[in-house]
Amino acid sequence: MKRILSGMRPTGKLHIGHYVGALENWVALQDEFENYHLIADYHVLTTGLDMSNVYNDTIEMMIDWIAVGLDPEKSPMFRQSKIKQHAELHLIFSMLISVDRLQRNPTLKDQIRDLNIENLSYGHLGYPVLQAADILLYKGNYVPVGEDQLPHIEITREIARRFNSNFGEVFPEPEPKLTHFPRLAGLDGNAKMSKSLGNTILLSDDLEAIKQKIRKAVTDPLKVRKGDPGRPEVCVIYSYHKKFNPADVPEISTNCQSGALGCVDCKTRCTNKIYEYLAPTLECRKELEAKPEYILDCLRSGEEKALQIATDTMNEVHEKMKIG
Ligand code: TRP
Numbered sequence: 089m090k091r092i093l094s095g096m097r098p099t100g101k102l103h104i105g106h107y108v109g110a111l112e113n114w115v116a117l118q119d120e121f122e123n124y125h126l127i128a129d130y131h132v133l134t135t136g137l138d139m140s141n142v143y144n145d146t147i148e149m150m151i152d153w154i155a156v157g158l159d160p161e162k163s164p165m166f167r168q169s170k171i172k173q174h175a176e177l178h179l180i181f182s183m184l185i186s187v188d189r190l191q192r193n194p195t196l197k198d199q200i201r202d203l204n205i206e207n208l209s210y211g212h213l214g215y216p217v218l219q220a221a222d223i224l225l226y227k228g229n230y231v232p233v234g235e236d237q238l239p240h241i242e243i244t245r246e247i248a249r250r251f252n253s254n255f256g257e258v259f260p261e262p263e264p265k266l267t268h269f270p271r272l273a274g275l276d277g278n279a280k281m282s283k284s285l286g287n288t289i290l291l292s293d294d295l296e297a298i299k300q301k302i303r304k305a306v307t308d309p310l311k312v313r314k315g316d317p318g319r320p321e322v323c324v325i326y327s328y329h330k331k332f333n334p335a336d337v338p339e340i341s342t343n344c345q346s347g348a349l350g351c352v353d354c355k356t357r358c359t360n361k362i363y364e365y366l367a368p369t370l371e372c373r374k375e376l377e378a379k380p381e382y383i384l385d386c387l388r389s390g391e392e393k394a395l396q397i398a399t400d401t402m403n404e405v406h407e408k409m410k411i412g
Contacts, residue, residue, distance in 0.1 A: 314350025
């Protein structure tokens, strides 16, 4: 069976952008493939050295993963830092790619700009090299991620080719698997929903929280009151309807443009649809929050399974490299 490897940095409670951009896909694919899901805690260090929240953020993320429907039996979940082979394979891979190639990575360039990074660390430059180790250690065939990760997957493929042609065939060349809905805009109109931009709806938000957030969301600035003709294509709320309320989209589009539908009503409908979508997750989240031991058990069993595969792969690597 083909294998999926995907991961996220533990950044605490996840938002609906994570769901739409990645998690929904992970859940949908878990019967068709063998799945492994990584909590990229070492990668957290690339953007800041404060690790004080990493443990709590890991647990919160696990809760969200399981609450949206990832089954810990079918989809083992594990921490990168618990499987030492990530660090070892990263070291080997770091010799297989040039500094110049890593500096040309557009995702890195965006991050340097967005986060105002002045002194790029050696490790941050190597972010995709560690990610390549994450994927290839498990011989992942497919990597379901958002669009912004495509450059990292390309680097992973280059590293796999380089290793295989130098030392002998060990690694598959993984392919990305994008969701049909790769990006969700932020509540403020920003193209990306992101924790650091403070424009998110969390998977753990209740109806009241969603209502408040949607109420403040930006719409078409030219539509000031009901009756004004709106431009759905520039409106964040309309983009949410497309995802969470597709059946009503033609009617909403017509009535927004004619002015018959005002933003207040349109937002109420949007709130209800998002809540409907999230209600089962919220319910499951509550149950999981009451069972911290269960979450730790899931991690332990995921890490056991991951370690087994990582050990096998590294044995092969050592053998091919004649260092075993
Ligand atoms: N870079 C990914 C992100 O920022 C996280 C990640 C780390 C990852 N290792 C991975 C994703 C391996 C897929 C596969 O979201």
